[in-house]
Amino acid sequence: MDLIHPRGKPAGVYGPDSPVAQGRGGLSGPDLPTGQARGGLGRPLLIYGYGNPGRQDDGVGIVLVEQIEAWVKAEGMTGVVCDANYQLNAEDALAVAAAAAVVFVDATARGPAPFTFKRLTPQQVISFSTHAMAPESVLALADELYGARPPAWLMGIRGQEWEPNAPLTASAQANVAAAGAWLRDWMCSIPPA
Amino acid sequence: MTRKIIIDPVTRVEGHGKVTIQLDDDGQVVQSRLHIVEFRGFERFVQGRPYWEAPVLVQRLCGICPVSHHLAAAKAMDVVVGAGTGTGLTPTAEKIRRLMHYGQVFQSHTLHFFHLASPDLLFGYDAPPETRNVMGVALANRELATQAVLMRKYGQEIIAATAGKKIHGTGAIPGGVNKSLSREERDRLLKGDGGPLNADQMVTWAQGALAFFKDYYRQHRDFIDGFSRFPSSHLSLVRPDGALDLYHGVLRAVDAEGRRILDDVDSQDYLQHFREEVKSWSYMKFPYLKKLGPENGWYRVGPLARMNVADFIPTPLAQEEFEAFRAVGGGKPNDRCMLTHWARLIEVLHAAECMRDLLQDPDILGSDLVVTGSRQSEGIGLLEAPRGTLFHHYRVGEDDLIQMANLIVSTTNNNEPMNRAVHHVARAMLTGVKEITEGMLNAVEVAIRAYDPCLSCATHAYGQMPLEVTLVDARGAVVARRRKSSVLAST
Structure with missing residues (x-):
């Protein structure tokens, strides 16, 4: 399945203060080998948000993925699968293994606003009795069990408050807007097959 | 020094x-x-919110076991809307809720055993942390790890089909449920789409996990029997006839000798029998049976306690395992901490059997979803969550707003x-x-x-x-x- 945006790449939306524009946010482009994400493999790009939307800014990943999913549908874009859950776990290795590329979207309590975007490599993340898995561990499990090693990134959107409330704080909403604009640009910049 | x-x-x-x-x-x-070292006062948060929001709101408590809170709150609100104290729902509503709950127990226990416990068993607790995790399991036993992934996936699909969605499910509502299964959903979950994600396969894999643990137990009996073993009382809901029932029942507790110290009391009366002690050094309270006091009234909850409290398991394959488990205790409650893993896997098998049975029951396709009755001002909902007995208690004003909430979660019971x-x-x-x-x-x-x-x-x-x-x-x-x-x- 190809990732095709019918209108081509939209204009950039970043000002000079953007951490992405300044290189603090990670990649400035898709950094994908041609054809890999959309592929010749016939596999989709997976956008996976996680967090608890009932915990204020912990839900930024869910909110962004919902927005991206609506945008993909409205734009008639194909080759994109959106998914979300409270946290990552072992079964997500199945979805990762079925994808040509993966973007995880999570909240972060530290780091620059509005967001960071970094390449991930499969690795174990060791922690005590956790009931969730880190994205690096999900990638490692997909690699080990299914021999799949899709390129993957983590978009970390900066949050401020984590109380059992909704909706997002104003600053988190602004960060989601910036992250969404950048991610849409990024998705559109993936070259066609 | x-x-x-x-x-x-x-x-x-x-x-x-x-x-x-x-x-x-x-x-x-x-x-x-x-x-x-963390406290966030969730009970205060739900005060002032409409009662019908509670089953969704409480999922904010935790992204790990939201289904348990969803169902416990719904059970409490069943009482508030006059739908009875656990047995008043329509057959479709109760069976859909049970299916959701067994899906939750199945995937939660699977996660615990394969991710958290099996690395300790496969490699020993003194092995380096780099190997004592799910990746170590995948490297050492690919079949086990692959099965775990698919069992988790199956449980999640049961939850999504019954709760409506993966995040902040809305399936259970005061007085019933808001959806049943379509025939297509039922067929997919029962038979799979030509792959392994079907009800029979889950039963088979659950039996395989049990065989894995029992083999380990035969080889490491000294460690299992001696590690962190101490006598205690045990608490669980049981069906009125003494059967294991994870969704609803009466409260029963036994002491270390197996004598009943809480004799099948109605969950609506829990306040007459339980107290919570506060200690200065922990935010987590210490529940105990009132009549025995804090020193002697504490108890265990969870899979081990449930195996010790119930008289039998009402599904045949799990019952066979239950009999083998009880034989190890020699007629007394089993106090071996590590046998909690065995008990947990028996419940995985029981949940798999229950899911298979429910998926073959035409009631889960029904359309009679909700009942209402005489509005009450107070509701209590109890559930055997994966980690143990879960209490939700609410008082609701005439303006339909929640005035008081008290939650005793499973982990607090095990404090x-x-x-x-x-x-x-x-x-x-x-x-x-x-x-x-x-x-x-x-x-x-x-x-x-x-x-x-x-x-x-x-x-x-x-x-x-x-x-x-x-x-x-x-x-x-x-x-x-x-x-x-x-x-x-x-x-």
């Missing part, structure tokens, strides 16, 4: 446990405490047993030591882990559950500290 040991976490999520172990001048362990488990291991492994080895630290973890605690729930924090251990001397000085942070390790 007295010394103290602490275990502590560092992640972006605040909820965590801290273990402090104090040694006297002779190096003897004199005190061990599992501290909970005293977890503290005792830590103390037992600390005495066995840390007495007279001069430094904390990784193996010692891991042993403390393993003892706590058997209870599968969700400190996120217990403290009403959110997300994950890291740990810190500190060793302190007689004068209060920290001698050693080890933290369990989330760290990357090469595969």
Whole structure:
């Protein structure tokens, strides 16, 4: 399945203060080998948000993925699968293994606003009795069990408050807007097959 | 000189446990405490919200076991809308809720056994942390790891089909459910789409997991029987005829000899029988049976307790396993902490059998979803969550707003047993030591882990559950500290 945006790449939306524009946010482009994400493999790009939307800014990943999913549908874009859950776990290795590329979207309590975007490599993340898995561990499990090693990134959107409330704080909403604009640009910049 | 040991976490999520172990001048362990260092007052948050929002709101408590809170709150609100105290729903509503619950238990127990327990069993608790995790399992036993992934996936699909969606499900509502299964959903979950995600396969794999554990037990009987073993009372809901029932029942407790100390009381009367003690050093309360007092009235909940309290299991394959399990206890409640893993796997099999039965029941396709009756001002909903008995209690005003909420979560019910488990291991492994080895630290973890605690729930924090251990001397000085942070390790 190809990732095709019918209108081509939209204009950039970043000002000079953007951490992405300044290189603090990670990649400035898709950094994908041609054809890999959309592929010749016939596999989709997976956008996976996680967090608890009932915990204020912990839900930024869910909110962004919902927005991206609506945008993909409205734009008639194909080759994109959106998914979300409270946290990552072992079964997500199945979805990762079925994808040509993966973007995880999570909240972060530290780091620059509005967001960071970094390449991930499969690795174990060791922690005590956790009931969730880190994205690096999900990638490692997909690699080990299914021999799949899709390129993957983590978009970390900066949050401020984590109380059992909704909706997002104003600053988190602004960060989601910036992250969404950048991610849409990024998705559109993936070259066609 | 007295010394103290602490275990502590560092992640972006605040909820965590801290273990402090104090040694006297002779190096003897004199005190061990599992501290909970996060509190967010969730009960106050739901005050002032409309009662019908509760089953969705309470899922904010925890992203780990939201289905348990969803169903317990819905059961409490059933009482509020006059739909009875557990048996008044339509057959379709009760069976859809049960299916959701068994899906939750199935995927939760699977996660615990394969991710958290099996690495300890496969590699030993003194193995390096780089191997004692799910990746280590995948490397050592690919078949086991692959099955675990698919079992988790199946449980999640059951939940999504019955709750409506994966996040903040809305399936259970006061007085019933808002959807049943379509024929297509039923067929897919029962038979799979030509792949392994079908009800029969889940039963088979659950039996395989049990065989794996029993084989391990035969080979490591001394370790399993001796590790963190101490007598206690046990509490669980049971069906009125004594059967294991994870969704609804009466409250029963037995003491270490198997004598009933709480005799099948109605869950609506829980306040007459339970109290919670507050201790200055922990935000997590210490529940106990009122008539026995805090010193003697504490109890265990969860899979081990349920196997000790129930008279039988009403599904045939799990019943066979139950009989083998009970035989090990020699007629008394089983007090071997590590056999909680066996009990947990029996419940995985029971849940798989129940899911298979329910998926073949035409009632789950029905359209009679909700009942209502005479509006009540108070509702109590209890459930056997994966980690143990879960209490939800609400009072609702005439304006339909929640005035009071009281939650006793499973991990809180296990507070005293977890503290005792830590103390037992600390005495066995840390007495007279001069430094904390990784193996010692891991042993403390393993003892706590058997209870599968969700400190996120217990403290009403959110997300994950890291740990810190500190060793302190007689004068209060920290001698050693080890933290369990989330760290990357090469595969």
